[in-house]
Amino acid sequence: MRHHATGFLFAVSQANALCRRSDVRLGSRTYTRCVCTVYYAVMKRDNLHIYHAWVLLAAIMFVTIVAAQTGGQPPTVSDLPPGAAELIQPQGLLKALQSGLPKPLVLYVGPRFLYAQAHIHNAEFIGPASDPQSLDNLRRRIAALPRNSFIVLYCGCCPWTHCPNIRPAHKELRKSGFTGVKVLYLANSFGTDWVDKGYPVDKGQ
Secondary structure, three states, rough: OOOOOOOOHHHHHOOEEEEEEEEEOOOOEEEEEEEEEEHHHEEEEEEEEEEEEEEEEEOOEEEEEOOOOOOOOOOOOOOOOOOOOEOHHHHHHHHHHHHOOOOEEEEEEOOOOHHHHHHEOOOOOOOOOOOHHHHHHHHHHOOOOOOOOOEEOOOOOHHHHHOOOOHHHHHHHHHHOOEEEEEEEEOOHHHHHOOOOOOOEEEOO
C-alpha cells in the first residue's frame, strides 16, 4: 500500500491557522508579534479513495514582528470589516480578471513563501506590508500610477481579522490619494477562499 502526501502547497490553504498575537516593547516603541501556527491537509490515496487527515504542522510557519500603528493593538473588525465598500469578493475579482475590460493591477502584500506556493494569475509580489521595507516597495510601485488606477490588494496569510499586512497596505494607498483601491476579502485564507475553489493561480517566485 502506498500513500501519497499531496498539497503541501495548501499549508495555509485550509485556513486552520492559529494566530496568536502579543505586544513587544522595544525602547519607546510598541510592536505586535503575530505567530501563526498552521494546520495542513494530508491527502492519502488508498484504492482510489481519498481520505483527509488533519496534521498539526510542527514548525511555526510564519512569524512576523509588526510595527503597531494603533498603539500595539491587533486589527479590529471595525477596520475594513466584512461588507465594507473597499472590499471585493473573490468571485468579483475573478469576473474582473476574466472580463474584456481593463484588468486591475493585483498586488500581493503577504510573505514570499506563500506567493511562491500559489498566487493570483499575474499578481505582483510586494512583500508583507507589516514590514517597512515592503511598504517602501509598495510606494515605489505605485509612484507613477494615475491616482484613479484600479488596484486590488490581497494577502490571505491568516484569517481576515488577524492579517497584519492588508490594513497597512490599504492605508498607504489611501494616504497616497488612490481612489480605485479594492482589497480582496479572504475570510479564512487564500488557499480556502481562492485556491480550493479552483480559481486560476500561478506558482513560483
